[in-house]
Amino acid sequence: MLDKGSMRPARIINCTKISETLYHVEIELLKELPFKPRSPQFVMIWIPGLESIPMSIAGCKENLIELVVKPVGRTTLSLVNAKQGETIGVKGPLGKALKLDGSGKYLLVAGGSGLAPIKMLHEELESKKIEHTIVFGGRSASEIGDISGLLRGTCSRIYISSDDGSIGFKGSAVELALRLLEAETYTKVVACGPKPMLKYLAKGIARFRDVETWVILENMVKCGLGVCGSCEIDGSGLLVCRDGPGFLLEEVVEWLEVK
Amino acid sequence: MQINNSHPNLRINLAGIRLAHPFMNASGVVSSSPGLIRRLIVEGGCSAVVTKSITPKPRLGNNPPILVKLPCGGYINAVGLENPGKEIIRSIVSVGLELGVPVIVSVAGSSADEYLEVSIEAEEAKASAVELNLSCPHTEGYGLVFGQDPEATKYITGMVSSVLKIPVIAKLGPSDNIVKIAGKALEAGAKALTISNTIKAMIIDVYTGRPVLTNIYGGLSGPPLHPVAVRLIYEVYSELEPLIIGAGGVVNGESALEMIFAGASAIQVGSAIIDRGVVVLREILHEFEELLVKLEISDLGQCVGLAHRL
Numbered sequence: 001m002l003d004k005g006s007m008r009p010a011r012i013i014n015c016t017k018i019s020e021t022l023y024h025v026e027i028e029l030l031k032e033l034p035f036k037p038r039s040p041q042f043v044m045i046w047i048p049g050l051e052s053i054p055m056s057i058a059g060c061k062e063n064l065i066e067l068v069v070k071p072v073g074r075t076t077l078s079l080v081n082a083k084q085g086e087t088i089g090v091k092g093p094l095g096k097a098l099k100l101d102g103s104g105k106y107l108l109v110a111g112g113s114g115l116a117p118i119k120m121l122h123e124e125l126e127s128k129k130i131e132h133t134i135v136f137g138g139r140s141a142s143e144i145g146d147i148s149g150l151l152r153g154t155c156s157r158i159y160i161s162s163d164d165g166s167i168g169f170k171g172s173a174v175e176l177a178l179r180l181l182e183a184e185t186y187t188k189v190v191a192c193g194p195k196p197m198l199k200y201l202a203k204g205i206a207r208f209r210d211v212e213t214w215v216i217l218e219n220m221v222k223c224g225l226g227v228c229g230s231c232e233i234d235g236s237g238l239l240v241c242r243d244g245p246g247f248l249l250e251e252v253v254e255w256l257e258v259k
Numbered sequence: 260m261q262i263n264n265s266h267p268n269l270r271i272n273l274a275g276i277r278l279a280h281p282f283m284n285a286s287g288v289v290s291s292s293p294g295l296i297r298r299l300i301v302e303g304g305c306s307a308v309v310t311k312s313i314t315p316k317p318r319l320g321n322n323p324p325i326l327v328k329l330p331c332g333g334y335i336n337a338v339g340l341e342n343p344g345k346e347i348i349r350s351i352v353s354v355g356l357e358l359g360v361p362v363i364v365s366v367a368g369s370s371a372d373e374y375l376e377v378s379i380e381a382e383e384a385k386a387s388a389v390e391l392n393l394s395c396p397h398t399e400g401y402g403l404v405f406g407q408d409p410e411a412t413k414y415i416t417g418m419v420s421s422v423l424k425i426p427v428i429a430k431l432g433p434s435d436n437i438v439k440i441a442g443k444a445l446e447a448g449a450k451a452l453t454i455s456n457t458i459k460a461m462i463i464d465v466y467t468g469r470p471v472l473t474n475i476y477g478g479l480s481g482p483p484l485h486p487v488a489v490r491l492i493y494e495v496y497s498e499l500e501p502l503i504i505g506a507g508g509v510v511n512g513e514s515a516l517e518m519i520f521a522g523a524s525a526i527q528v529g530s531a532i533i534d535r536g537v538v539v540l541r542e543i544l545h546e547f548e549e550l551l552v553k554l555e556i557s558d559l560g561q562c563v564g565l566a567h568r569l
Contacts, residue, residue: 005328005533009466030466044323048467052323087466091327223326225533228338229291229311230320237294242536 003034005225007046007089012082013064019138019145022113023080024058025067032063033093039124040117040192040216040246043092044224047082050075054221054241056116056192057093058150059123065090068150070113094224098214098246100124104187106132107211109177109201111193112143117216117245118192119150126153133180137161137173137193144168174201181208190246192216199256202249213249215256267551268558269544271524274426274450274502276361276387278306278525281515281559282544285506285529286365286390286430287311289537291342293350300360303537304544308360309527310351312367312392314401315376317344321397321474326533327462333481333508334530335460337397337474340367345380352384361387363428369400371415378419378427388425391416393444394432394456396478403459406432406440413443420448428504432456433487441495451502453527454495455488481530482508489521496522496564510534512546519559520566 002008014026027045037043037057043065046052053075059066071077082088098121106125110118115136125132134151138144140162148158160168161176169176174197177189189211191201198215205213219240222230226242233240233255238247269280283305289295291311299305320341327335348364355362364381366389368374378389393412395402405411412429420427429444430453431437441452457478462471488507496503505523509515510531518526531539556562 001332002330003328005326005334006330007324007327007464007471009464046324046471048464048469051473089324089464089467089471091324222320222323222341223336223338224323225326225328226536227288227326227336227533228320228341229289229295230341232292232294235292235294237292237298239289239295 002031004092004094007091010088010090012086012088013084015080015082018147018150020142021070022115022145023069023071024150025069025079027065027067027088027090029063029065029090035093036060037093038097039120041093041095041097042245043090043094044221045079046089046091047075047078048087048089050078052089052091054224056120058116058119068113068116068119091224094241095245096243098190100128100130101187102128102130104130105185106130107177107180107186107189108132108134109173109189109191109193110134110136111173111197112138114192114194114216115147118190121190122151122153122156126155129155131155133157133159135159135161135173135177135180137176139163141167172200173197174204177201178204181205181211186211189213190216195256202253202256205249214246215249215252216246217244217252265552267548267556269548271559273504273525274388276307276426278361280306280544281519281525282540283307283525283527284309284532284540285527286392287338288529288532292347293354296351296354296362297358299537300355300358303540305360305540307363307387308355309363309390310365311342312340312365312395313342313345313348313377314340314367315345315373318342324471324473327471329462331483333479333483334533335462335472335477335479336457337472337477339474340395340398340401345377348380348386349384352381352386356385363388363390365390365392365430367392367395367401371418374415375419375422378423382423382425386425388428389419389423390428390430390453391419392430394430396432396457396459397474397476403432407434409436409440409443412440413447416444416449417447426450428453430456433458433491437491438494438498441499441501445499445501451504452495453504453506454491455484455507458484458487480508482510484508485514489517492518492521492523493566497567500564509543511543512550515543515547516550519562520564522564522567524563
């Protein structure tokens with residue numbers, strides 16, 4: 001019997017460029033997943049002939065899974081340049097799902113390919129009719145592209161920021177998120193993006209004591225099943241692949257170097 | 260000696276290392292850092308912990324895929340001896356010293372000198388024993404190349420045993436020559452044997468025709484390995500009656516006791532940790548204890564190698 005640790009055959013069925021740096025990739029699984037994935041769970045995507053890499057699940061409907069890919073290396077480049085119908089392998093869903101409260105108001109903050117688990121979380125919150133705000137930031141309008149087309153819903157507002165001010169709020173996604181926290185009441189913040197962004201968030205959010213903050217980490221994941229230790233958060237014994245990739249900010253704040 | 264029927268005596272003396280019960284982790288599974296070793300002790304309740312195999316210098320290991328669950332219930336892995344190098348040993352052993360749990364340092368190398376270098380570091384760091392990984396099947400030039408050769412096994416084990424004061428354990432993998440290899444390791448000074456390691460294996464993806472592991476070859480572990488490990492332990496015990504730590508596909512009390520009956524005195528758990536987390540060690544211990552009560556076995560020592568005496 002196949003389980004989450006098994007390699008499942010899958011086909012790339014669509015790849016759309018959504019901004020200068022991001023691609024939306026849709027994958028059809030030829031054998032169904034053992035359970036429905038939830039944010040911020042991830043899969044290991046194996047490109048035969050190359051290696052396998054961890055990718056957050058950005059959406060899932062029956063046998064289709066969606067990814068948001070930022071091509072940076074050989075394997076991610078090959079993923080976005082793959083021919084339609086190309087066969088790959090998928091291992092997962094891996095990691096832990098976030099527990100969602102039925103009430104409250106969420107602030108979701110994403111930078112770059114950190115959009116993937118935030119998009120998935122947005123869809124879960126929409127299906128539960130939980131009010132939430134999404135902040136997505138990039139360097140400029142070209143990095144933002146057409147992301148709002150991916151984030152449709154009735155319980156959410158979307159705010160955009162750009163470092164150069166070419167679209168939306170001029171500044172970072174974190175600056176915008178902190179302003180929103182000053183102006184409105186949120187019960188939970190969930191953020192995903194590059195480490196410097198999360199570090200900046202950790203510093204800025206310290207003064208909002210009543211807000212529960214979760215950060216979704218990206219780290220080098222190799223086995224994906226909590227064996228090899230490659231993704232350990234320095235010295236903590238916490239494994240991104242098994243204990244995460246979502247962590248309460250308090251658990252990882254030292255690693256983000258803010259203390 | 261019957262102590263108390265509801266609590267069988269599970270204590271064992273493994274070449275001078277006193278263990279509260281027979282269950283420890285297998286090398287390589289969540290054991291590469293002080294933080295992970297702490298979790299094995301605190302959450303898993305291991306009676307001793309075995310580190311990931313350590314080489315003198317850090318090794319990056321293979322590129323993924325390095326671990327895949329198989330439809331038959333086991334795993335295939337080719338981690339490739341990724342480890343932080345011998346510098347990590349002191350901080351790992353200090354966790355065991357702090358928590359009062361013996362640390363066995365698993366040692367790998369590409370030559371006898373490298374095995375010795377890491378073993379000396381382990382002894383100086385106050386490790387309780389070293390386990391020589393003479394059977395890693397997925398890293399060329401390491402492990403298997405020595406462990407399948409009785410003379411190389413004797414040479415490496417002998418070199419380390421002649422220098423170290425702490426017990427040397429030789430970890431041997433599946434082989435049809437296991438009795439001879441085990442005999443050479445013991446002759447050279449090994450105080451105990453860990454039997455078995457994973458067995459060299461591979462898987463091919465039929466949708467693309469390619470081997471799945473980047474390394475092509477890996478090691479098969481988990482339940483499919485269990486009857487092989489039981490056979491190896493049985494064969495070695497029947498000829499040599501050494502102290503044996505059984506490893507290979509133990510997932511519950513029964514599969515553990517089977518190894519004890521074959522001749523093992525202690526048990527290492529690997530793949531079951533991948534499936535159920537480190538807490539599985541506590542679960543297996545609990546099941547094992549209940550099974551002994553059910554079978555009216557009051558002392559673990561009574562039933563080591565029982566299958567040979569019936």
